[in-house]
Amino acid sequence: MCPFYMESRHLDALIQALWQRGYRVIGPRVRDGALVYDEVHTAQDLPVGWIDQQDAATYRLRKTDRPLFFGYVVGPYTWKKFLYPPEQVLWRARRTNGGFEVVHEEENDAPHYAFLGVRPCELQAIALQDRIFLQGSYVDPTYKARREGLFLVVVNCTRAGGTCFCVSMNTGPLARSGFDLSLTEVLREDDHFFLVTVGTERGMALLQEVPHRPASTEEIAAAEAAVERAALRMGRHLETRGLKELLYRNYEHPRWDEVAARCLSCANCTMVCPTCFCVTVEDATDLTGQYAERRRRWDSCLTLDFSYIHGHHVRASTKARYRQWLTHKLATWVDQFGTFGCVGCGRCITWCPVGIDITEEVRAIRESEKEASLAATN
Numbered sequence: 321m322c323p324f325y326m327e328s329r330h331l332d333a334l335i336q337a338l339w340q341r342g343y344r345v346i347g348p349r350v351r352d353g354a355l356v357y358d359e360v361h362t363a364q365d366l367p368v369g370w371i372d373q374q375d376a377a378t379y380r381l382r383k384t385d386r387p388l389f390f391g392y393v394v395g396p397y398t399w400k401k402f403l404y405p406p407e408q409v410l411w412r413a414r415r416t417n418g419g420f421e422v423v424h425e426e427e428n429d430a431p432h433y434a435f436l437g438v439r440p441c442e443l444q445a446i447a448l449q450d451r452i453f454l455q456g457s458y459v460d461p462t463y464k465a466r467r468e469g470l471f472l473v474v475v476n477c478t479r480a481g482g483t484c485f486c487v488s489m490n491t492g493p494l495a496r497s498g499f500d501l502s503l504t505e506v507l508r509e510d511d512h513f514f515l516v517t518v519g520t521e522r523g524m525a526l527l528q529e530v531p532h533r534p535a536s537t538e539e540i541a542a543a544e545a546a547v548e549r550a551a552l553r554m555g556r557h558l559e560t561r562g563l564k565e566l567l568y569r570n571y572e573h574p575r576w577d578e579v580a581a582r583c584l585s586c587a588n589c590t591m592v593c594p595t596c597f598c599v600t601v602e603d604a605t606d607l608t609g610q611y612a613e614r615r616r617r618w619d620s621c622l623t624l625d626f627s628y629i630h631g632h633h634v635r636a637s638t639k640a641r642y643r644q645w646l647t648h649k650l651a652t653w654v655d656q657f658g659t660f661g662c663v664g665c666g667r668c669i670t671w672c673p674v675g676i677d678i679t680e681e682v683r684a685i686r687e688s689e690k691e692a693s694l695a696a697t698n
């Protein structure tokens with residue numbers, strides 16, 4: 321289907337149409353100096369004019385005079401917060417004569433979300449989590465219930481962040497499928513519009529409620545050129561050729577000691593990652609001993625506690641835990657799920673307090689192999 325032209329001023333009508341259909345619309349907002357995802361009721365709730373500057377351990381928002389709705393790249397929040405909540409009660413129980421009676425079970429009235437402003441790399445992250453939670457041996461009921469009703473409005477990237485490397489991971493900056501609607505924002509001297517691509521029938525039905533028309537060849541070319549510019553300006557690059565084998569060959573590389581000497585085991589990198597999914601389960605009772613509950617909350621393979629398995633820590637050193645995290649993302653994930661576990665969003669680089677950079681760690685190991693092989697031939 322040919323893409324459509326929608327004037328930027330009609331974005332508000334799109335948001336209203338989603339709310340009228342019963343969706344809870346979640347999109348980007350500025351809060352506490354960062355870009356977060358939360359409820360969006362009008363287009364003016366969006367971060368109009370804001371852009372982000374990102375580098376290793378560096379994140380700043382800056383207001384510009386260009387009234388772009390989606391001029392930023394990504395912030396510390398990810399959509400998994402809504403599909404796979406950071407903390408969740410699995411069940412509550414009350415003591416009865418001789419036993420327990422369950423008084424609360426997993427949610428059965430899942431929120432009906434519409435995500436507005438999903439970046440192409442984030443769409444791929446959702447697809448990866450679908451694989452884990454919906455397509456494996458065990459289906460996660462919370463994720464399933466939230467995912468089934470989800471309406472996805474993707475916004476293609478026309479600006480790359482300083483830590484982005486989606487081109488390397490083949491996950492952006494353009495989304496090709498998996499959405500209901502995809503938008504590309506174009507701002508020119510005399511025109512501010514969205515090029516809209518329809519991905520589903522319900523996407524088309526929604527668009528019918530908003531003024532639009534078929535896009536001209538010139539408008540399509542302008543949108544494509546904007547996305548192409550983002551592709552050419554990636555902040556980072558990760559060479560993925562032979563990556564799994566490279567990491568398996570270098571399990572004892574001295575670089576793991578170097579990175580471990582800097583790593584704080586703070587787990588920031590996993591909390592901001594859109595694909596990480598480690599959780600822990602905790603049981604608690606109240607002071608009377610009459611009530612008990614079981615909670616699930618996000619955890620991280622970077623923490624010492626997470627590596628505790630009956631009697632000892634299976635990854636007692638920071639080196640072992642960082643190596644586990646990176647090799648899972650870029651090697652063992654491939655064996656498990658047939659694809660990398662990283663979509664190149666760059667969050668782990670930006671939000672690591674000491675600026676550890678996944679692309680740099682891989683590059684260092686790859687370079688050392690090249691140097692060793694050169695030395696061997698000379």
Ligand code: SF4
Nearest residue numbers: 593662663665666668
């Ligand atoms: S590993 Fe880092 S760059 Fe890759 S998806 Fe996770 S946060 Fe993004």
Ligand code: SF4
Nearest residue numbers: 583584586587589672
């Ligand atoms: S790599 Fe950075 S963000 Fe991740 S645990 Fe280590 S210090 Fe924290």
